Amino acid sequence: YKRQVSTQSTGHTHTHSATMSRLELIRANHEEAERFQAGLVKLMHATPVTPKVRADQAHLAVAYLDRIAKCGETLKTLYADEDGEKAAEAARIGSDEPFGAFYEQLRELRDVARRAPRVVGDLDNVLTGAMTQEVRFSGDERYGRCLDVHDAHERYVELKRASSTGTFHAPDYSFFVSQLGVFDDGMWRSCARDKYTEHVGLLREYLCDFIRRAHPLYDLAGKLTEIEADFAGRYESG
Numbered sequence: 605y606k607r608q609v610s611t612q613s614t615g616h617t618h619t620h621s622a623t624m625s626r627l628e629l630i631r632a633n634h635e636e637a638e639r640f641q642a643g644l645v646k647l648m649h650a651t652p653v654t655p656k657v658r659a660d661q662a663h664l665a666v667a668y669l670d671r672i673a674k675c676g677e678t679l680k681t682l683y684a685d686e687d688g689e690k691a692a693e694a695a696r697i698g699s700d701e702p703f704g705a706f707y708e709q710l711r712e713l714r715d716v717a718r719r720a721p722r723v724v725g726d727l728d729n730v731l732t733g734a735m736t737q738e739v740r741f742s743g744d745e746r747y748g749r750c751l752d753v754h755d756a757h758e759r760y761v762e763l764k765r766a767s768s769t770g771t772f773h774a775p776d777y778s779f780f781v782s783q784l785g786v787f788d789d790g791m792w793r794s795c796a797r798d799k800y801t802e803h804v805g806l807l808r809e810y811l812c813d814f815i816r817r818a819h820p821l822y823d824l825a826g827k828l829t830e831i832e833a834d835f836a837g838r839y840e841s842g
Contacts, residue, residue: 630679643668740817
């Protein structure tokens with residue numbers, strides 16, 4: 605199976621920011637962030653009816669979060685006002701001749717509206733425009749419901765066969781899946797140590813990739829950092 609879903613933002617919508625006033629940019633970014641926040645709430649309250657819809661919904665939520673985060677980064681820069689333009693604009697508006705500044709800004713806004721009539725990001729554009737990055741699931745993965753570790757199972761069977769000194773009984777697939785979280789210390793200590801280490805590394809790579817595809821909202825990086833810190837502590841203490 606394959607589906608077309610992007611986990612990336614479709615890009616910032618304020619393409620004419622150079623001609624917009626700083627205060628108008630701030631307002632537009634706040635409005636865009638609020639629109640995507642409301643859309644995200646609505647999306648997360650929707651009940652997915654199929655595994656495919658559930659996976660699509662999760663990746664679309666990531667796209668919404670990317671847009672909200674990008675607005676936040678833009679607002680942080682605008683409020684920092686390193687070049688002083690926002691403060692100067694506010695001062696002009698609050699001057700003794702506010703009407704001159706008002707009409708000047710009105711002319712600028714009309715010019716912007718003429719060239720870019722839709723400034724604030726549109727949820728429908730993200731929904732349709734985000735469908736660009738191909739995310740694949742194998743048939744056995746069933747759109748993220750199940751693991752597909754057949755390749756890992758075949759590698760493990762060959763390693764067990766190579767390290768076996770007596771009658772060899774190949775572990776079946778279901779047993780292998782049930783033991784995924786169990787480190788085979790005996791095999792690691794045998795002559796197949798390097799190959800077993802490679803096998804575990806490939807298995808870890810697959811599992812991380814599966815989580816990113818099936819559960820894009822899960823904080824995988826944070827969990828891996830937590831596990832590595834726990835391992836480092838245990839290793840240091842012997």
